[in-house]
Amino acid sequence: MPEENKNNEMKVVEDLTQSEYKWGFVTDIEEEEFPIGLNEEIIRKISAKKEEPEWMTEWRLKAFRYWKTMEEPHWGKVKFPKIDYQALRYFAAPKQKPQYESLDEVDPELLETFEKLGIPLEEQKVLAGVAVDAVFDSVSVATTFQETLAEKGIIFCPISEAIKNYPDLVKKYMGSVVPYTDNYYAALNSAVFSDGSFAYIPKGVRCPMELSTYFRINAINTGQFERTLIIADDDSYVSYLEGCTAPMRDENQLHAAVVELIALENAEIKYSTVQNWYPGDKDGKGGIYNLVTKRGACRGNNSKISWTQVETGSAVTWKYPGCILQGDNSVGEFYSVAVTNNHQQADTGTKMIHIGKNTKSTIISKGISAGKSDNSYRGLVKVTKNATGARNFSQCDSMLMGNQCGAHTFPYLEIDNDTAIVEHEATTSKVSEDQIFYLNQRGIATEDAVNMIVNGFCKEVFKELPMEFAVEAQKLLAISLEGSVG
Amino acid sequence: MIEIKNLHANVEGKEILQGINLKVNAGEIHAIMGPNGSGKSTLANVLAGHEGYEVTEGSVSFNGKDLLDMAPEDRAREGLFLAFQYPVEIPGISNATFLQTALNEIRKYNGQPELSPKEFLDLIKEKSEILNMDSSLLSRAVNQGFSGGEKKRNEILQMLTINPKLAILDETDSGLDIDALKIVSQGVNAFRSDDNAVIVVTHYQRLLDYIVPDFVHVLFHGKIIKSGNKDLALELEEKGYDWLTKGSLETQNV
Ligand SMILES: Nc1ncnc2c1ncn2[C@@H]1O[C@H](COP(=O)(O)OP(=O)(O)OP(=O)(O)O)[C@@H](O)[C@H]1O
Ligand SMILES: [Mg+2]
Numbered sequence: 008m009p010e011e012n013k014n015n016e017m018k019v020v021e022d023l024t025q026s027e028y029k030w031g032f033v034t035d036i037e038e039e040e041f042p043i044g045l046n047e048e049i050i051r052k053i054s055a056k057k058e059e060p061e062w063m064t065e066w067r068l069k070a071f072r073y074w075k076t077m078e079e080p081h082w083g084k085v086k087f088p089k090i091d092y093q094a095l096r097y098f099a100a101p102k103q104k105p106q107y108e109s110l111d112e113v114d115p116e117l118l119e120t121f122e123k124l125g126i127p128l129e130e131q132k133v134l135a136g137v138a139v140d141a142v143f144d145s146v147s148v149a150t151t152f153q154e155t156l157a158e159k160g161i162i163f164c165p166i167s168e169a170i171k172n173y174p175d176l177v178k179k180y181m182g183s184v185v186p187y188t189d190n191y192y193a194a195l196n197s198a199v200f201s202d203g204s205f206a207y208i209p210k211g212v213r214c215p216m217e218l219s220t221y222f223r224i225n226a227i228n229t230g231q232f233e234r235t236l237i238i239a240d241d242d243s244y245v246s247y248l249e250g251c252t253a254p255m256r257d258e259n260q261l262h263a264a265v266v267e268l269i270a271l272e273n274a275e276i277k278y279s280t281v282q283n284w285y286p287g288d289k290d291g292k293g294g295i296y297n298l299v300t301k302r303g304a305c306r307g308n309n310s311k312i313s314w315t316q317v318e319t320g321s322a323v324t325w326k327y328p329g330c331i332l333q334g335d336n337s338v339g340e341f342y343s344v345a346v347t348n349n350h351q352q353a354d355t356g357t358k359m360i361h362i363g364k365n366t367k368s369t370i371i372s373k374g375i376s377a378g379k380s381d382n383s384y385r386g387l388v389k390v391t392k393n394a395t396g397a398r399n400f401s402q403c404d405s406m407l408m409g410n411q412c413g414a415h416t417f418p419y420l421e422i423d424n425d426t427a428i429v430e431h432e433a434t435t436s437k438v439s440e441d442q443i444f445y446l447n448q449r450g451i452a453t454e455d456a457v458n459m460i461v462n463g464f465c466k467e468v469f470k471e472l473p474m475e476f477a478v479e480a481q482k483l484l485a486i487s488l489e490g491s492v493g
Numbered sequence: 494m495i496e497i498k499n500l501h502a503n504v505e506g507k508e509i510l511q512g513i514n515l516k517v518n519a520g521e522i523h524a525i526m527g528p529n530g531s532g533k534s535t536l537a538n539v540l541a542g543h544e545g546y547e548v549t550e551g552s553v554s555f556n557g558k559d560l561l562d563m564a565p566e567d568r569a570r571e572g573l574f575l576a577f578q579y580p581v582e583i584p585g586i587s588n589a590t591f592l593q594t595a596l597n598e599i600r601k602y603n604g605q606p607e608l609s610p611k612e613f614l615d616l617i618k619e620k621s622e623i624l625n626m627d628s629s630l631l632s633r634a635v636n637q638g639f640s641g642g643e644k645k646r647n648e649i650l651q652m653l654t655i656n657p658k659l660a661i662l663d664e665t666d667s668g669l670d671i672d673a674l675k676i677v678s679q680g681v682n683a684f685r686s687d688d689n690a691v692i693v694v695t696h697y698q699r700l701l702d703y704i705v706p707d708f709v710h711v712l713f714h715g716k717i718i719k720s721g722n723k724d725l726a727l728e729l730e731e732k733g734y735d736w737l738t739k740g741s742l743e744t745q746n747v
Contacts, residue, residue, distance in 0.1 A: 441581045445577065446591075447566045448577075449569055449598075449655070450569040450570045451595055452566045462586065464584065
């Protein structure tokens with residue numbers, strides 16, 4: 008390739024890496040904040056503020072005491088300055104009354120924020136079939152369509168309400184998939200979690216609409232610690248969508264969520280995430296640290312959990328949605344697209360733990376790296392001794408844009424049963440100049456050509472997303488790779 | 494339509510095109526022949542705007558505009574089409590989606606309304622019937638797993654759908670079986686009109702039985718060393734290139 012041409016390619020890649028974050032606006036409403044720092048008193052205050060029962064307060068405190076004994080993990084292929092946990096604020100809520108009878112009562116500026124984010128909060132929009140539980144910083148401000156869902160016996164509400172109204176379900180399941188002893192961030196979350204979503208689908212019910220949560224981190228120096236718990240009882244089905252955005256800020260913000268899914272006999276949970284948190288600017292300043300523990304337990308026979316994620320944001324992503332396949336014939340799936348650009352770092356993948364007989368897992372991971380970013384896939388497939396007939400298929404594809412970025416694949420296999428069939432395929436490719444030229448020659452500009460090629464690369468994952476989310480994901484991908492070419 | 498004057502181009506510092514002169518008018522078909530490595534694909538790529546080739550001298554005017562000044566996608570939108578010698582694969586993007594995007598981009602540029610999905614579908618159905626093309630190829634990823642012949646046919650389908658002003662066909666006949674060659678030639682002949690022009694690059698006289706050229710040019714070492722009418726192709730078929738390349742490099746301009 009001639010020098011000039013190489014320079015051209017570099018230029019395209021550099022331009023592509025200079026898109027601006029479109030959701031970077033700060034909502035100017037009064038927030039109620041706790042003082043900075045973390046101690047037992049703060050935890051009691053969070054718990055009291057949320058009018059939690061004593062058992063919940065105690066659980067938080069136990070988690071906190073455990074967390075204090077732990078060391079922050081550093082095994083991921085991500086580098087970031089040490090987080091000063093005492094310099095963070097652990098609670099921020101819009102200073103408004105916490106309960107709303109209807110959307111009319113919600114702060115108009117807050118609604119405007121959701122509007123800007125394109126969240127279909129208003130009832131008409133919701134009629135499109137999405138029930139939204141919106142988390143603004145730490146408190147749920149609006150939950151729509153609860154009534155329609157209630158008719159079917161489906162519970163969909165902020166987890167803070169579930170703690171008060173459905174303590175038996177919460178006590179039984181919270182921490183049963185991700186115990187607070189699980190890891191550093193899970194322990195921290197268990198101690199200080201602010202809010203999140205709770206869903207329970209009763210026996211034999213097919214949830215008639217997609218359930219959805221949008222997260223947004225707004226206040227300065229607020230760590231956000233959602234806690235989500237979804238339980239699909241026997242023979243039920245639910246599809247859950249999680250979308251995230253955060254405003255642009257110079258300093259890094261921490262996000263350490265915990266998501267627990269439980270699928271009982273013959274139940275199926277589909278959990279889809281589109282995450283476009285602020286990735287930091289092109290010099291690597293600011294951005295969200297997304298350190299999340301997501302895990303699903305296929306408790307019942309013939310149950311199924313699938314995770315689909317499209318990760319385009321955050322400065323640092325550390326995330327391994329996994330499935331514990333306990334029930335016989337249970338199925339776990341992981342479909343992931345992770346895009347990193349500029350100085351973003353992602354270390355993401357999955358854990359599939361085969362315990363029941365004839366359990367099956369599928370892993371499809373697509374990593375796209377541009378700019379100076381680093382993108383790692385880390386996946387564990389574990390087949391325990393009694394998991395006769397376990398099957399796994401993993402495919403990890405990486406696409407590189409330019410030559411300053413990195414892609415890494417770390418597959419871990421722990422197979423303790425001879426009957427297991429485990430397949431792993433991995434590829435690394437580049438967006439080829441010939442492909443771009445071919446599309447150019449058909450009237451398609453370079454930027455659109457790159458988007459098309461990248462979309463094609465991600466197709467197997469996008470097709471797992473609900474329709475409107477897939478469209479959203481394609482747009483996001485375009486935005487995170489866009490620039491002023493030419 | 495297109496006028497190429499004294500065109501020189503380099504690849505990695507090596508001069509491949511060494512002064513090409515060629516004028517093609519609307520309604521004409523020109524054939525370019527010449528031994529392997531003589532620069533035929535290079536010429537096609539340079540005209541289409543491939544950034545791997547550096548134009549060092551010369552000019553190209555395309556319908557009155559400076560072609561060399563345009564981005565590759567704008568050349569396409571202005572009506573220049575290249576059927577590639579080696580069409581590339583685009584995994585995950587269906588042939589139909591790709592072609593629809595291409596067509597609508599070109600229409601938008603020319604101030605025409607985009608085609609609705611229905612209109613587009615009718616259009617490609619009509620065109621793929623001309624080429625006897627299996628409709629399953631439309632829903633498959635662009636060129637992925639296509640046989641050599643299917644790829645070539647797919648290039649011609651794109652040409653018929655986009656309906657360019659100037660089509661350059663780079664060895665579209667290679668890899669086609671005898672029946673496919675006839676069908677593809679029929680497609681090209683159906684495309685022909687007084688308003689467009691075709692440049693066919695080929696090694697074989699056989700294609701020119703079906704697509705009858707008005708002019709035949711011989712490219713050698715980056716220069717057109719001989720031009721003539723369709724009989725020149727027959728002569729080449731019979732005698733090869735030696736008699737031309739060994740003797741004086743006399744150029745017969747058209
Ligand atoms: N990208 C490139 N890098 C290096 N050399 C190149 C490149 N493209 C073309 N060339 C060289 O330029 C010369 C002309 O190649 P070109 O492909 O134009 O020939 P052609 O006439 O189309 O041949 P064929 O009949 O075999 O298709 C060859 O020597 C080829 O190796
Ligand atoms: Mg060639």
